[in-house]
Amino acid sequence: MSAGNGTPWGSAAGEEVWAGSGVVVEGSELPTFSAAAKVRVGVTIVLFVSSAGGNLAVLWSVTRPQPSQLRPSPVRRLFAHLAAADLLVTFVVMPLDAIWNITVQWLAGDISCRTLMFLKLMAMYSAAFLPVVIGLDRQAAVLNPLGSRSGVRKLLRAAWGLSFLLALPQLFLFHIVHRAGPVPFTQCVTKGSFKARWQETTYNLFTFCCLFLLPLTAMAICYSRIVLSVSSPQTRKGSHGETPIPRP
Template sequence: MANNSTWENITGNGTEPELEPDMKFNEGHVIAIVTYSILMVISAIGNSTVLVLIRRRKGNTRSRINTMLMHLAIADLLVTFIMMPTEIGWAATVTWNAGDAMCRIMAFFRMFGLYLSSFVLVCISVDRYYAVLKPLHLMDVDRRGKVMLTIAWAGSTICSLPQMVVFHVDNHPVFTWYEQCITYNTFPSYTHELTYSLFGMITMYALPLIVIIFSYASIIIEIYKRSRESFTGKSLHA
């Protein structure tokens, strides 16, 4: 993501202004390219393998949890084949050369895959929660699973749409040939920009993490209670 500081005033004391370090191809860009390339290969192999193995199973034997894992693999592959190549190409060219429309579209998909991955993980944890703690509520379990996945996809779309509004292509005020896909001058104040960033962090990471921790902590506690009851029952009949 382009740093808004790139657009701050560049002045020279009566001399020709020079490009800032982050406006030129440097070691940081090399590291980004290598890192994203390695992660892309690993993610592509791993998630494609999972997706193929799940798809090979017959429809009538595919479990609900496998369906959710399939959606999780799809979400990760969206990140792998959309976000990562974008970051690699962006780091290689330094400037944004794909135009304003593609800037907004890619800004949407850069967040969509991440949101979807987090929300599907929430679906899996909630599904396991009901399976262990509320087994009597399994009558409409397949319908509930479909509803949760639908909400995950819809929620990811809604949360990612603002990206198409806040991101745009802008030219550098001094080096007019230099274009970047940024959020500069979109927000009326720094407070608004910070609020938007916090919303993304809370929605994508904090809330899903809380739900996942609560779900699996409850499962562990329930399993522990059942194991103690089972052990106590065996001791009484010994």
Template sequence: MTTTELPREQQLTEDMTFGSIHKLCIATYCVLMTVSAIGNITVLVNILKRRRNLRFGNNYMFMHLAIADLLVTFLMMPLEIGWNATVSWRAGDAACRVMSFFRIFGLYLSSFVIVCISLDRCFAILRPMSNVVNVAKRSRVMLTTAWSLATVCSLPQVFIFHVQQHPVFTWYEQCLDFDMFPTQLYQFWYRILNMVLVYGFPLLVIFISYACILTEIFRRYQLSSDENFRRSSLVFLNRAKNRTLKMAIIIFVVFFICWTPYYVMCLWYWIDQQSAEKVDLRVRKGLFLFACTNSCMNPIVYGYFNFRSGRGSGYGATRPGQQLQHHQITALSNNSTGVNSRRGSNCSSIYRDNSNQSMSWNRRSSHETEMHANNNRDENHLHPNSAANHNLRTTVSTVSEVPEAR
């Protein structure tokens, strides 16, 4: 008796036989894999070319984000391509467990590194006077935590996923988490926990972090408007505010769009599997493909924009057209050394690329330095709000690292 002659409940379903839908999925994964590989490798190469700046927060975190996305690109995507080609699982139980770990590890790591980047930028604005050592140490601690959490969160997959035979077609085997929980409720909440960690928690952190950044910038901009502050500095701070707002919207929207369709379909499937399976298989497969799109978009959002903004001196550095503005603003500070300590790598790159300007900026005689210090003391005496102005100037210098989305 052939498959088509069997009763309907004993026939292979559409997603259990290789067909046009699987071919479309393979083609789509190949495109996503190519785009993600080109984007993330480009970002990684450009960062490694500037290894002198690698110990600083932005560069260090962008490198780890590119690595995380490359894990998704070269572990998860090829697995999905091969799985769609064979339809059933043919690699054995051990490979099922190992690949189930790496299938989600890259996704966890990518989301957690995005959380680190958001928090790092938030700290840079709210605590701009942190020295380079503290910033580098904070970056290492956050990234170590991200890698550790990604490992811990992915580890249960090794014990949950296994190879199981089809009850009717014993030759058909699949790698799945079926019958590994005491009840379906346990399975449901385990999946919800995964969704919260990969999608809900990072989305919330992105929103809160950039909300705090924008609130602080608007507060200091309003403070500067009420005081005697240089117009050029106000204009520059306003531009930084607009750049930050654009970047915050782009980061939030891209993350939301990349993950929401996938988890909407997952939630539907977890809550009411029967009605979810009535949805056209092409729609279901298409929505599940969204799980990989974030790794394709990250190089654009976090890599391309930062590369554009730091073309002359590395990711997150000041653009050549902004060098004079940056100098003018940091020169206003009551303690320009403290402000620039956090930006030493970026500024040194600018000075190396523009030796003529650096001569005039850096060669200040001891007499001029003393006069400058005396003027600062007089200014502090005349302006009681100089401390607030100093914080604002520091924020201007820090915010200039936020790239402009163009």
């Protein structure tokens, strides 16, 4: 597996692997637009339409001016950024995978190969990091309700900045490789970018941890602390206690 794509397309050990997302390779044969790839394209189109419509509606709802507010609340700002990250996935990752399934090989040139692989992984990182920011904000609101909320913007900048930095290696790892014949074929791969298999494995493991394990762990900690705080005896006593009425 190469970071930023769902199936193996290249190898550091020098094997001839010519596979884009959703295609089948048997032996040394070139990949074809298989039945499984056709199903993936159909599912991707359905998900694209539903995701685009839903996230555009959310983005419009949280960014439209509110008569009672001079500027957006921190919660509305957080959901606007989350919708923007989801739209980045929708308009970069989904069309890229669908078109690649159809064309099988890469037809857009080397610069677009590097750029789109970078944007693809950045979109996935941002969609993973922004829910963590929301979890941290909810944790702060519950555990310290009277505290300042000025840190939301810093967390948002950190999430987008980390997404950009962690996706940067894609610009240097991916490139196009040509196969001359008997049938000309071009693919966007990481083939030759790693000197040894363990380097590729380490990079993919690092990407998996940053993309899935760390955000999941951070959100689990945040919401566990929220649940423990809300269900603690002191909290229940404070919420159900009666305020004494002063006597004259």
